[in-house]
Amino acid sequence: MAEKPKLYYFNGRGRMESIRWLLAVAGVEFEEVILETREQYLKLLEDGFLLFQQVPLVEIDGMKLTQTQAILSYLAAKYNLYGKDLKETALINMYTGGISDLMFLIMVHYFKPAEEKEKEIEFILEKAKSRYFPAFEKILKNHGQDYLVGNRFSWADIHLLEVILMVEELRATALSEFPLLQAFKTRISNIPTIKKFLQPGSQRKPPPDDHYVATVKKVLQI
Ligand code: GSN
Numbered sequence: 001m002a003e004k005p006k007l008y009y010f011n012g013r014g015r016m017e018s019i020r021w022l023l024a025v026a027g028v029e030f031e032e033v034i035l036e037t038r039e040q041y042l043k044l045l046e047d048g049f050l051l052f053q054q055v056p057l058v059e060i061d062g063m064k065l066t067q068t069q070a071i072l073s074y075l076a077a078k079y080n081l082y083g084k085d086l087k088e089t090a091l092i093n094m095y096t097g098g099i100s101d102l103m104f105l106i107m108v109h110y111f112k113p114a115e116e117k118e119k120e121i122e123f124i125l126e127k128a129k130s131r132y133f134p135a136f137e138k139i140l141k142n143h144g145q146d147y148l149v150g151n152r153f154s155w156a157d158i159h160l161l162e163v164i165l166m167v168e169e170l171r172a173t174a175l176s177e178f179p180l181l182q183a184f185k186t187r188i189s190n191i192p193t194i195k196k197f198l199q200p201g202s203q204r205k206p207p208p209d210d211h212y213v214a215t216v217k218k219v220l221q222i
Contacts, residue, residue: 005031005060007031007033007056007057008044008059009033009056010215010216012206012208013205014208015107016056017162018100018159018162019075023075026075027193036219044057050066051066076092081153081155084150084152088154091148092149095148095160098135102128102132102163106167109121111213121170121171129174133181134178136148137178137181140180140184157188161185161188165185169207
């Protein structure tokens with residue numbers, strides 16, 4: 001039997017969280033190596049595991065993969081969540097690219113000084129509600145299917161649900177003007193592997209706290 005994928009990252013979401021989501025939703029068990037110290041990171045560098053001296057790192061199928069996008073594309077293709085042809089894959093790339101841009105805004109705001117955070121949250125919510133959510137509401141309306149691409153479940157659906165939940169953590173009412181996204185959220189959350197991942201005790205990480213931010217800064221010396 002193939003070994004379980006091994007994920008090297010901090011004990012928090014960051015760039016690894018979408019990888020955890022994809023694996024969990026595909027029903028794949030994975031192991032995690034949690035980086036807590038500078039020494040662990042330096043050891044990975046010394047061993048030549050980090051091509052560009054960066055994490056996330058995922059050991060899978062005899063490869064040591066870095067670059068989040070490359071890892072996600074590999075997993076999406078491997079687990080049949082990447083469309084039925086090149087055109088569907090292009091749409092999935094376009095949709096997930098936009099979602100990742102919004103996720104990145106959320107991810108980095110946790111690292112901003114406390115006095116800038118409120119303003120940053122308002123900026124993120126404004127972008128979500130005026131740019132990203134209307135785009136996906138329109139896609140769902142025009143496409144008229146349960147899923148974003150084709151008529152089957154894909155990585156785009158997983159990624160959209162992940163970002164919806166991230167935005168709702170910042171403002172619980174964020175979806176109030178987007179009825180199709182509300183229905184999408186309910187539908188996708190009920191897919192058995194997702195339902196399981198959303199329950200306590202799964203490998204899903206909580207929103208970043210001060211300890212997580214301090215650990216990342218300490219390990220990377222940033
Ligand atoms: O998407 C990717 O995996 C890369 N294009 C960027 C990865 C990256 O920036 N990793 C950071 C830590 S995770 N969060 O942002 C990292 O390892 N930074 C150390 C460094 O020296 O760049």
